[in-house]
Amino acid sequence: MKTLLLASAALMLAAPAVAQAPAAIPLGQLPDAARPTAYRLHLNVDPAQERFGGHTEIDTTITRPTRSLFLHGNGLNVTRATARIGTRTIAARYTQVDPSGVARLDFDGELPAGAVMLSFDYDAPFMTGSEGLYRARVGDEWYAWTQFEPIDARRVFPSFDEPGFKTPFTVSINAPTAQKVVANTPELAHGTAGGGMTVHKFAPSKPLPTYLVAFAIGPFDVVPGSAPANAVRKTALPYSVIATKGQADRLRFAAEQGPRILALHEDYFGSPYPFEKLDQIASPVMGGAMENAGLVTYNDTLLLLDKDAPASQRRGFGMVVAHELAHQWFGDLVTPKWWTDIWLNESFAEWAGNRVGELWQPGLGTDVAQFAEALSAMDTDSQSVGRPIREEITRNDQIASAFDSMTYQKGGQMLVMVEHYLGAERFRRGVRYHLNRFRYGSADANGFFESIAKGSGDPGIVPVFRSFVEQTGVPVISIRPDGAGWRIAQQRYRPIGVAARAAQTWNVPVCARQGEVRSCTLLTGASGTLTLKGAGLAVPNADGAGYWRYSLDDAGWQTLLDGAATLPAREAMAVADSLWADFAAGHASFPRVVAGARTLAAHRERSATLLLPAAIASVERFGLSPAAETGLRRLATDLSLPRLQALGPVRLTRAAYGNEELGQTLLRQSLVNYAATVAKDAALRRQLAAAAQASLGGDANALDPGYRALALIVAVQDLGVPFMDRLRDAVVKSDDPLFREQAVGALARAATPAEVTRALALWRDDALQSSERLDILRGLPAEPLGRDAVFDLMTRDFDAVLKGVPAFGRPRLPLAFAGYCGADKAAAVEALFRPKLAAMGGGALELGQTLDAIRQCVALKAAKGAEIEAVLGR
Known part of the structure; x- marks a missing residue:
């Protein structure tokens, strides 16, 4: 420790x-x-x-x-x-x-x-x-x-x-x-x-x-090889994948696919990989991945894949490997001058990694996964307490806080927006110009803005960048019909419970789609107009490319929702996100939200289908009445089981659906998850728990890896401590990184007092890796009793908890309690963490965000709780 x-x-x-x-003593940059x-x-x-x-x-x-x-x-x-x-x-x-x-x-x-x-x-x-x-x-x-x-x-x-x-x-x-x-x-x-x-x-x-x-x-086991020469790199590159002893077979996928991902980056950047060799190495203790030049490090589960690895793991491989290899240019070849501009590394790697991940295997859903993460970042960016993408860092204890969803997801989505606004080829010319300009050197934000402006030939892009990079918040665009177009107005999106601020504006590329025709304008002031040039349903935020939300009147929502089930996935997700946001801001009604969820339940893409239902499920934090609790389960059943039944019987065994189209498999898995965890369908939970038991008992075909994480969670919650003990023993004996990760995640989802007590004991179990013990502590707050237990533990023995957390993760500790919903809870969280910030090496931002999330929940419950109860309690 x-x-x-x-x-x-x-x-x-x-x-x-x-x-x-x-x-x-210089507590930030050193003297010169x-x-x-x-x-x-x-x-x-x-x-x-x-x-x-x-x-x-x-x-x-x-x-x-x-x-x-x-x-x-x-x-x-x-x-x-x-x-x-x-x-x-x-x-x-x-x-x-x-x-x-x-x-x-x-x-x-x-x-x-x-x-x-x-x-x-x-x-x-x-x-x-x-x-x-x-x-x-x-x-x-x-x-x-x-x-x-x-x-x-x-x-x-x-x-x-x-x-x-x-x-x-x-x-x-x-x-x-x-x-x-x-x-x-x-x-x-x-x-x-x-x-x-x-x-x-x-x-x-x-x-x-x-x-x-x-x-x-x-x-180590080492699988040596090479990345073949291509049109950009004229010679083969030494390339190896590395892991702990006994994992060579699980390295085969990375050995084959890593060079393909590398070549896609070389094609985009127009320059060869900039270092002498490329090794990718797995570590069971690594949290995530790290772009070390020539020796990229990954958590075991990201690099070690079985032949029947689930789509979620393959998607994780593609997204993260593409992210880290993008860094070899953006971050390694060109490095920020100081941590203030770490967003140049991470925003760009997030954008480039997701782009290449989608090119590598389109059916895995990398594109929609990126957008879902960006929408989640908008929730964080809407709080009273926040930070811009680019924030001046003057002290060492501020650095860890810069590695957050603003730097990664907001920054990545902003680059999606800029690329769509400039056009893909002009944007690429700017990127290439920047990398050649600062090759093997360092750059800051001004250098990047200048490069994109000069390389793309559009100096007007700099104010767009600055308006999104240098201020906090999410623009919300109010849209009203106006003849052949729209009257549009912008302001900062403010959900109920977030204090009003001085007026803000952005330079917002506002684009809509009618049929195949995109219509755009750059909204630089408080209001403007958008002329629509196509025919048919006008859809805001064309292609889901913008970093903004929109607000419609009730008639506008009705018109849009009438066609929402057939929209492309990202546009449908933007509909769902903006509708929920309009409700959380006090505009759209809860019945309109429920109607939108029912409409989108028919969408073919899982994220579009379940985004609104997942948001609706979050009202459980309010502490619903028994009637409303029953109503929530009933609504969750309506939103999942009919669609699930239309896909055919649920079979949990390995390769049960043969060569089924991957999108349908992913949709079924997502619906099973929602029906089991939110609707709490008893028959489905019994089926999942039985499959988990059979799998743990040695039946290798009883449980497909795509369902295993969920099945183990259900079994922990429904079968209790005896199953937890069996699962713990299986973890200790296993050399399968994915199984270990899924099993540890399940052990952390303990839901009863006895289960929570057993999980906390595992936090001190030296038979587990240090990262696995920490994952249990991080996972327990996902359930109400677990959250209380971890809070009590930290109240009693804060120093012991702190010793087990790497310094980089310590400032994030308060975020574990953002799921609370009560003024008393906010006061308790502040009382625990405020005196500990110095010992944590930072965390003031994260504590502020946690308190803000709790208070937002309190305010939304006060403003909308009666309306929610009336709808769900019928």
Whole structure:
């Protein structure tokens, strides 16, 4: 488990330096006194031990004479530090001066301006979560991987740990002779290091920031191969996929499909993959994935797929691999100058990854999955407390909060909107111009805006970017008929419970579709008009490309809903989202929402079918009367079972539907999920629980992987602790990453007091991986009793919980309680977390968003609760 290390006294290495006035500790960007130009890292790493050792040399340019420097190091036991200028060596004392990993070097003599080599000998602890250099035991073997973004390289070597410092890295690693070692670059040589260790020497890297440096050590399975030459890259590229021992068969899919995804990116960017080789490596402890140049790291479930992997896992593979490989250009080739512009990395990788994922396998639903995530981001962006896509970051404790749905989903959808507005080819010219302009360098938002404007030939796009990137909120476009077109007006969307703000406007590309004809205008003021040029039903937000919602009068909703069941998926999803948003803002009625849900229940695409029903199910947070609770179950049944029955009998066995069209399979799975969890259909739940029991009993064909997560949840909730114990034992024995993830997720959905007590015990179960224990704690708040239990645990023993959470995830802890709906709950959440923000290393934004979500629920219940009760309680 990890402990945040506080500043500690450093070992005195030489005579004391002459006293000088202490400089203020830089808690954000470092002063401009020094700039690294190259790193040489040599590490001694045995994953079976608790600590590792290192020697780091940093070629540095000193900008002015000084007797001290700030740099970064977190939890490093530095035993020797020196500065060498030519043939002269000056001793230094290293002190960590802030828990975020700011350190100071005090020299025994003055460093002149110019070139200097800083040298360090040190040791440090392995971490257990995915931060710094972390280790895990898998089976009988120990492994180690790195995860440095955003500011965890400093846990592994002294550094200037900022994204704007891009230098070559030369890495060598001593590791146990029986183990393999991989890094960002190809291995050049290896030899005996003594003591059962082998030294592995790697080629110098292209210029990289510290957070993209990566390596891994362990008895890995490696499936080597190559990415074939193509029209853009004229030679084959060394390409391998890597995982823990015994997983080679599950790597075959990634070995085959990774090069296909890479080639799609090369075609779009018009330039070859920019590094010497590409390895993709799996880790059971990794949370998500990381775009390390030449050595991309993924959670096991994202990279390790069985032959009959469910569509959801294949979609996850495609979306995430495409996202991380997009980063090799946007983020690795061109890196942001500072964390303020991390959105340039993530927004673009989100857009490009989803685009390529859809091209790779269109039937998996990548496109609609991206839009569903963007609609969810609009909910966050509509709150009283929020942040723009681009927010100035001045302190280390603000960095983690920048990796949120504004950066990823809002930014990605904004790029979809801009691409549709400019046209795909003009947008691509801007992207290519930007990557060539800043190749192997760094850029900020202004540079990006200038690149897109110049490359596309449209300088007018810059105000569009700025209006969405630099302010919070979601535009809502009021639409009313006006002859052959619409009168349109914009304002900030404000749901009930969100305080009014000063008037805002955006430069909004407003597009509609009639038949095959798109009509667009750029709405720059509070109001305007849109002339419609087609015929038939006029559909706002053509192609679901815009980052905005719309509001209609009741007649307008009726007209639109009459044709909604036949709309393309993204447009139908936009209808459902905007209708619910109009209700949550106090305009559309709840009966209109229910009518819309019934209409869209016939849509062919699962997300369009179930978006409104899922929103309706959220009113259960209000604490409905028994009659309304029964009415909600009845409505959920009406919205799912007839459609499900029309698809034929539900069969849960493997490959039960043969070569059925994938979209129909996905629709059936989604309807089964909704009918079991919201309608709580008793027969369906019995069927799911029985299949889960049979599967756990050894019947390999009893349960298709596409239904397994749901079946295990139902079995946990309906069969209780005895089943949980069997499931826990199966997890410990299994080497199947997807089964482990699904089973742990089911154990976290405990719903009764006894089940919740058992799940909390598993949080301390060392037989599970550290990430699995954390997943149980994160998952329990999805159910009301679990939420209360985790809140009580954190009230009693906050420090124990905090120790089990990697530093990057700590600011997000308050969000686990956003499902509460009561003024007393908001007060309790604030009382728990407000005094803990410093210990968490941030979280003020996330706490504010949590409190806002709770208070929004309270306000919506007060304003609409009687109307909801009247409809559902009939």
